[in-house]
Amino acid sequence: MPEGSPRGTYLEVSESLRAKISKGEITEALPSQAALVSDYGVSRSTIERALAALRAEGVIESVQGAGWFVVGTGDRRPLVEKVTDLLRAEGVRVGDRFPTEKELCERFGASRTAVRSAIAQMEGQGLIGKGAARGREVRALPVGRGTQTA
Secondary structure, eight states: OOOOOTTTHHHHHHHHHHHHHHTTSSOSBOOOHHHHHHHHTOOHHHHHHHHHHHHHTTSEEEETTTEEEETTOSOOSOHHHHHHGGGGSTTOOTTOEEOOHHHHHHHHTOOHHHHHHHHHHHHHTTSEEEOSTTSEEEOOOBOSSSSOBO
């Protein structure tokens, strides 16, 4: 990020993100706030102000538990629902290995905090639990489109 006045840095970040959206470099979900902090070398509060500015302009929207999206695109379901869909995949059985936090972060482009929250909800529902060694395993398969067990 180029040197600028501290007051206007968030505007530089928002303009950069707006340009990436316009050019099609960002087409659906924005990177996590942690990734943006790292990419732009600014504080989390600067990123939050930049995102708020873009939201106020109607360019992006926030979806609780899913992240920031370009308006009119993307899967808006909470992360826990998207992760639970992994258990609905063909061939998944009770006792199978469940993906690691790192794998889920990469697959869904979500922060580790969001992934941990989704995992905690799934553990609370009895869908997954600690498995052999240090990993997690499938304990039950979800029924229907919801996240309840039978």
